[in-house]
Amino acid sequence: MERITIDPITRLEGHGKIEIFLDKNGNVENAYLQIPELRGFEQFSIGRPAEEMPRITNRICGVCPEAHHMAATKALDALFDVEPSSAVKKLRELFYCSFYVTDHTVHFYALGGPDFVLGPDSDPAERNILGVIHKVGVDIGIQVIECRKRNHEVIKMLGGRGIHPVAGLPGGWSKSMTKDEQKIILEYAQQNVDFALFSLKLFDDVVLANQAYVDLIVSDAFTHETYYMGTVDEKNLINFYDGMIRVTGPDGKEFVQYPANDYTQHIAERVEPWSYLKFPYLKNIGWKGFVDGMDSGVYCATPLSRLNAADGMATPKAQEHFDRFYETLGSKKSDGRYLPVHHRLATHWARLIELLYAAERMQELAKDPEILDPNVRPIITNTPTEGVGSVEAPRGTLTHHYKTDENGILTDVNLIVGTTNNYAPIAMSIKKAAQGLIKNGKVTEGLLNTIEMAFRNYDPCMSCATHSLPGQMPLEIQIHDADGNLIDTLSQYID
């Protein structure tokens, strides 16, 4: 069977390769997304002091270390059974919102955006952030750069370093905010709001005004109906830092809401021999394969999912854009909430709405006088046992689960990471896009890049997803004939 290999996939974080198999007519028989990387954090963290985890798990991902830092810090809160003060929570959430602004900006302008600004089949040598700057002009380029610069400055101010922050502690944060810092952050938060609105306008002008792009977005090739996961506050509005994990169905109804602690009752992970990454699915629906629908346990956790899983945004401007998003994409309300948007490319738009929310929320928190509380580093005397911490990473719900001995040395670690949640839907998106786009053996570089667009909207972070390391040893080969029937199984070292 003829095969096309895309190696490596690009403009994402991490490693991956796509193998597309064509039948004798040149149409796509199957497509696989393989993830070839792993490191093994769950195992090598055992034996480490738990309080080191915010700094160790940072290195699961250098694009979203703040997410791991925060999930780890919250897991420590639970581990030591300490409730952080309201001031600590606000300080952490403010830091976290600033990170969201810079991370979503990087994705839109440097990772996913170039496909829209330059075109999916533009010259690959230009189809990147530098090409975007050449096309839209240095002034806009400088705005993007300035946005990242000011938010990394805030991250460094509050977290100690611009990348791989260090301030997270059980029940606290290693340093408080000063009045001078507050002044700067307020200014930056306003600039962030302006920049978010500017980015949404750019999306309008470059993407929504271009019929070819709109057709692509609403095309069947890039549409999947699955369950959607996000974290919501007590009003069922999106919150990145804390809340209940909520899953809604392809039919738009709430399926379940649960606290992070209960994650093992709801999520299970499968293994395929052709990838190092695992496939989470909803346990209570069950795994039915790489398929859409109410009966399939496949779920997704992205900005689109979060918007679909929530009843709205907690800040005013973001809420306006939320409404506009659903109305524009033809969604109606049912039982008081919008039916979900299933068009995966719309995730790019959803991401910019989240960017706006993060900026507005940052403003709200920075104005709060409690944020200047100098007492943010409590002394902990409780004996640690076990704890689960969860946040919304930009790329999906992120869960850290730790167990320690009485000295706080880790005895067990489990992680379900943002992008891992999305592995099954990403694989499905790639296959469907390939099947939709490759006909009769006609393949161009631009077409292959358009297939890559099927994963890019998920903003994958494969380093996050593949924190884990397998061993070697048992080998099983299943041999299928052309009809997919299992005709033989060879194995070694399998008991």
Next chain:
Amino acid sequence: MGAKEKPKLAMYWASACGGCEISVLNIHENILTVDEVFDIVFFPCIADFKVKDLESYPDGYIDICLFNGAIRNSENEEMAHLLRKKSKILVAFGSCAYEGCIPALSNLTTKDATFDKVYLNNPSIDNPEGILPQVVTKVAEGELTLPAFYHTVKSLDQTIDVDYYLPGCPPEPHQIWAVLQVVVGALLEGNPLPPAGAILGAGTTAVCEECEREKGEKTIDRFYRPYQLDPDPNQCLLEQGIICMGIATRSGCGALCPSVGIGCRGCYGPPDGVIDQGAKMLSALASVIDAGDETMEDDELEQKIQAVIDTIPDPAGTFYRFSMAHSILRRVKNGKGDS
């Protein structure tokens, strides 16, 4: 290189996290100068060049390659060899490539234990058949391959010849920019390059030199975990009993972590003249323990010292947090299960 041809730049990630790429982007507006000066020819994070493009380049085509990430599997190693062939200057960029960094913590455990933890024994796994990822899998349509996992994480210089090192996890953006300027000066103006094997973008002394905390005499009778103490903001952390690796770590970062009340963990690697950062840290930390003196009975003295040492959790994982691949012993015993 013709008059109109720009020098070629590549950046690749092996077993990495992407932080080095973000740190390069954090040179902010200087990225526009990089764009003016260089042609990017391979940089999977932000550009669409594929491995087959890289393979098609002539040897030495790439003027400078920034290689980050540790060597964890056969794909990482193959890419290291390929990029070495295609590059004039190859920099071990960041702590992973330089000395193993966090991925090399895996050298304190074994493949067996890891496979067991990730694919068989964890609270969320659903794998009753005990399926494990395979180097080769036959599927209905053909064969799928994955890289083979190495037993031990290696640094880049344990795999190929390295021209320069840029330490840090990640290297600080201002240091990256300083080094890029040196390279640009060499490529465009013929300025001399640093001597081969040099460690760039960092100082030669210890982090203590950059740290603004007041340093007195170090006599420590117990160590505190970071959540057991709210340290004085002006005094040396180590003197207050908070473990800080600044004493055994190369300067260059600006002592960022101590400045927010968190002890250094050594991500810039050892200072000049030190081979094994963890052993040096161990030696230095042990030297400043003050638990008794020679007038005590031998047993009492040993007990008192041991009591202080009992307050140091996880020395191997702390002192070698970033430098495991470059350590003298490199990995834990019994990894293969046959010794």
Next chain:
Amino acid sequence: MSEQFEPVIVGFLCNWCSYRAADLAGTARIKYAPNLRPIRVMCSGRVDPQFVLQALRSGADGVLIAGCHPGECHYVNGNIKALQRFLLLKKTLSQWGIEDERVQLLWASASEGIVLAERVNKMTEEIRALGPLRWHDKVLGDNGAIPIPVKEI
């Protein structure tokens, strides 16, 4: 006849006490295990943990650090530093999987040739029972159970 495993033990002996003890064992014709390879250092406090690790890495099956009794150090408290480093090193070595008996500390004054000899005998038997360490070969060799072929490029 099968060959018995002869442990290689590297010894760091301080000039003023323990090295003289070893000398005394020699001049007094005390018979003891020939497995120690002595290296003279001015003080046990000179022993950098890197020396111990390098010895283990390079083929030693065990390392002995020997110095003056506390209170008798020629440099006042060099041996106290040695003791502190030794105790922290032991904790660290256990994390690397190196058995307790392989690295030992001994106080032996210049007149204690017998004490040194007896410790070398004891240590030799303890390590003989543990088996060879051969770190560079058994632990680092092959980078895995199966050699990994690297694709020709």
